[in-house]
Amino acid sequence: MTKLLMGSFQLMKSLNRSLILNMIRSEGPISRAEIAKKTSLTPPTVSNLVKELIDTDIVMESNQGESRGGRKPTMLVINAKNFYIIGVDVGPSSIYSVLTNLNATVLDSVKINLTSSMTNGKLLEVLSDSIRQLFQRNAKIDQERMIGIGVAMHGIVDVENGISLYAPILQLRDVPIKEHLENEFKMAVKVENDARAMALGEAWFGNGRKTDEFVCVNVGEGIGAGIIINGKLYHGDDYLAGEIGHMTIDINGPKCSCGNYGCLQALAAGPFIAERMKKEIAMGQESLITEMAGGELGLITGELIYDAAVKGDQLSQRVLDETGRYLGIGLTNLIHTVNPKKVIMGGGVSKAGHFILDSIKKTIEQRGLTIQAKSTEITASKLGDQAAAIGGVALLLVELFATRSAE
Ligand SMILES: [Zn+2]
Incomplete structure (x- = not known):
């Protein structure tokens, strides 16, 4: 069984059917003749390779082709459900x-x-x-x-x-x-x-489709970014590219888990937003959230802050607005470094919706160097918790x- 398992993966990969496989994935349903035209492979070569792919079951025939006079061509699609x-x-x-x-x-x-x-x-x-x-x-x-x-x-x-x-x-x-x-x-x-x-x-599968230059920022318990350049993930020399959570935003800021002070993560990641909220309340600020947490400050989470903000709690709205400002400063640095077409926000914090997103956008508008930088599209992940x-x-x-x- 072991060999077979490696087999189905290796087989599809190793036989240089990739070009055709990828074309069927991106352009399917597509006919053999169209594949030949687009890949400049000869029709017999395409036929042979397609047959091999059909034998592995990853490609199947479907009869959706439109006839331009004469017989309808047999169309090929990926057998994704199999x-x-x-x-x-x-x-x-x-x-x-x-x-x-x-x-x-x-x-x-x-x-x-x-x-x-x-x-x-x-x-x-x-x-x-x-x-x-x-x-x-x-x-x-x-x-x-x-x-x-x-x-x-x-x-x-x-x-x-x-x-x-x-x-x-x-x-x-x-x-x-x-x-x-x-x-x-x-x-x-x-x-x-x-x-x-x-x-x-x-x-x-999400909001990055059809975009070759974009950045996806994950804001949860920590903060990190995935940078796509020319349609490919950028790793850097030693896999550090995208570690924007440890970008210094305020050298006098709170201590981060990495040992430095004022990292973006220490100002805007989920647990730190809750910490800021607790501090404000401990200092005597009034908020609906005290009641919502049943008087237990330890129960305050990013989610609860969002719920309170939706209910109109001003302190919660202010804390989220501040979080958006920190994120906006970090993202402006990132925009000036990478110049993406769009930034996709994922992770728990991004679920705080417009309370944070509006403030992020406003900050980038204030700080961006050019009109293009200022108007970089900021959008939430389409894949949510499953991203x-x-x-x-x-x-x-x-x-x-x-x-x-x-x-
Ligand atoms: Zn750090």
Whole structure:
């Protein structure tokens, strides 16, 4: 079984059917003749390669072609519902795994909360457990139709070796995620930083479609960004690109988990917004939220602040507005560095809707260097809470549909 599992993935990849496969994915339904015209391959070559693809079942014929006089051409489409991918979002407080088809339609999901004291071994154990549960619950799925597992891991990730180099909130280093999962599940495993995986998910299925230059910013318990340049993820020399959470916004600001002061993350990530709110109330500010939290300041969360803001609580609205200003300053720096066409906001904080988004936009308008910079489109993620897990799925799709020029 082991060999077969690697087989279905390798087979589709290795036979340089990628060019055709990718064309069917992006332009399908498409006929053999059209593929030949667009790829400049000869019709017999296209026919042979298409036959191989149909044999693996990843491509199927559908009869939707329009006739231009004469017989209707047979059209080709991707058999997306017949193959599966597992996407995993490893956050600082929980692991969320989804089983999807190639259209990233979520068929099943498992969420497991992490305990506060994590070790490398424990994290890998929970990770395996969540994936195992998905397999057990969907045992009727033919294992040969599993393409692989894509893991969106928070913190800094060595993408080549699939190692979590540093997860600051959990205080873990050098977790061999890829090696561990490949050993256990005997299938292709890809690991990527969560914000970058999210960007890929948005590029394939969300608000980043048809945009070659954009940035996806994940604002949750931490803050990170995935940068897409020329339609591809940008990693930098050592996988640090996009770590905007540790961009200094205020050198006199609060201490960050990284040890520096005034990082964007220490001013605008979820837990820090709640901290600011608690401080304001402790200093005597009045707010609806005191009552909403039943007088327990410890129960104040970003979500509760949002709920209070919706109910018209002015202190909550002010705290969210301030958060948007910090984010806006960070994003202006990012816009001036990368010059994206749009910025997609994902993660818990981005759910605070217009309270934060309006303030982000206003700040960028005030600070942008040019009219274009000032008017950079800022939009919320279309994939919501599933963005990172879907990003994990996209990691495998990128491999599967990679266009290889050699061969
Ligand atoms: Zn920091």
